[in-house]
Amino acid sequence: xxxxxxxxxxxxxxxxxxxxxxxxxxxxxxxxxxxxxxxxxxxxxxxxxxxxxxxxxxxxxxxxxxxxxxxxxxxxxxxxxxxxxxxxxxxxxxxxxxxxxxxxxxxxxxxxxxxxxxxxxxxxxxxxxxxxxxxxxxxxxxxxxxxxxxxxxxxxxxxxxxxxxxxxxxxxxxxxxxxxxxxxxxxxxxxxxxxxxxxxxxxxxxxxxxxxxxxxxxxxxxxxxxxxxxxxxxxxxxxxx
Numbered sequence: 001x002x003x004x005x006x007x008x009x010x011x012x013x014x015x016x017x018x019x020x021x022x023x024x025x026x027x028x029x030x031x032x033x034x035x036x037x038x039x040x041x042x043x044x045x046x047x048x049x050x051x052x053x054x055x056x057x058x059x060x061x062x063x064x065x066x067x068x069x070x071x072x073x074x075x076x077x078x079x080x081x082x083x084x085x086x087x088x089x090x091x092x093x094x095x096x097x098x099x100x101x102x103x104x105x106x107x108x109x110x111x112x113x114x115x116x117x118x119x120x121x122x123x124x125x126x127x128x129x130x131x132x133x134x135x136x137x138x139x140x141x142x143x144x145x146x147x148x149x150x151x152x153x154x155x156x157x158x159x160x161x162x163x164x165x166x167x168x169x170x171x172x173x174x175x176x177x178x179x180x181x182x183x184x185x186x187x188x189x190x191x192x193x194x195x196x197x198x199x200x201x202x203x204x205x206x207x208x209x210x211x212x213x214x215x216x217x218x219x220x221x222x223x224x225x226x227x228x229x230x231x232x233x234x235x236x237x238x239x240x241x
Contacts, residue, residue, distance in 0.1 A: 004029050009193055017200040019065070019090035027066060027093075033187040034197075035132065036180075036231040042131070044229070045160045046072035048238065049127045052158045053077070057126035059084040060152075062117040062145075063133025067097035070110050084110045087120050118145060122152035129160045135205050143216055150220040150241060159222065159239040164207045166233060176233040210235060 003026045017023075023030065031038055046069060049059060061069050064086035073084070088094055094112050101110060113120065117133065118141050128149045134142055149159055167173040184194050210227060217225055222239040229236035 009190065011192060011196070014196050014199045016202075017197075017204050019088075019093055021092040024066060024090070024092040024096055027096075028068075031132075033189065034184060036183055036234055037229060041162055041229055041236045042068050042072050045069060045129060045131070045162075045236070046076045048158065048160060049073055049129065050076040050080075052127055052156070052240075053080075053082055054126035054154055054156070056124075057083070057154055057157070058124050059127040059129070060122060060125055060149075061086045061129045061131075062120070063130060063136075064088045064093070064097065064112075065090070065131075066093045067100050069129055069131060070097070071100060071104070074104060074106065074108055074110075079106070081107075081109065084108075085113060085120075086110055087113045087115050087117050089114070089116050122148055124154065125149070125152045126154050126157040127160070128153065128158070131160075131162045132164065134161065135163050135207055139206070139208075143219070146216050147220045150222060153241040155241060157241045159217075159241075160236070161213070161217075161239065162229075162234070162236040163213065164205065164233055165210050165213070165235050166207045168209050168211065173233075179232050180234075207233070210237075213237065 050073065053059060059073070059082060061084065064070060065088060067086065070084060070086055073082075086097065088097075091114055094114055097112055101108065118137065122128070134145070137145065153159065167176055181194055185191075214225060217237075217239055222241065224240040226238045227235055228238050
């Protein structure tokens with residue numbers, strides 16, 4: 001059982017959110033209670049990755065955290081060999097990822113890399129995954145990263161992108177936010193926890209509209225784009241080169 005997320009349960013001075021050891025310790029509980037349909041999204045992304053993977057190419061998981069996508073992909077691929085580079089800038093996340101891989105009985109070729117995804121070289125890719133990570137980058141860096149991903153993908157390769165989003169219409173944006181906070185309360189978070197987490201993420205997580213994402217993807221060269229999962233202000237997108 002994952003440890004329960006109680007990081008913001010007591011009132012304290014709120015500092016900018018970061019993926020430190022404290023967050024890693026409760027990450028699974030935090031993300032399943034905070035991101036609607038998270039498990040569904042990761043499961044289907046792994047199935048899509050297995051479907052589109054091309055032999056002798058590479059899978060990139062950019063912002064891999066502690067490996068939920070990678071572990072799911074191992075299950076989907078079974079005995080089929082594949083190459084994967086998992087990249088994250090949080091050492092505690094990668095330490096836990098390594099511990100999980102040590103418990104995997106089947107052979108694998110997943111390499112863990114402590115690096116920033118803005119600088120990590122990409123090449124010969126058939127699958128690139130960015131789960132709830134682009135939203136933490138500076139806006140200008142997002143354009144450059146998506147372009148580098150498109151350039152690195154082989155023909156027929158895919159980008160799988162999941163993000164928290166906002167709506168351009170103020171009324172619908174407020175509605176989405178209200179329903180999101182309603183979900184968090186239903187999942188056991190108090191008003192204090194919701195408020196302090198919101199303050200911690202201020203100017204750290206900067207969401208965009210789906211239209212802004214699609215414009216960026218189009219500008220990079222993607223023209224086959226499907227919003228395949230949507231829950232108010234969370235979405236998962238499939239892009240095919």
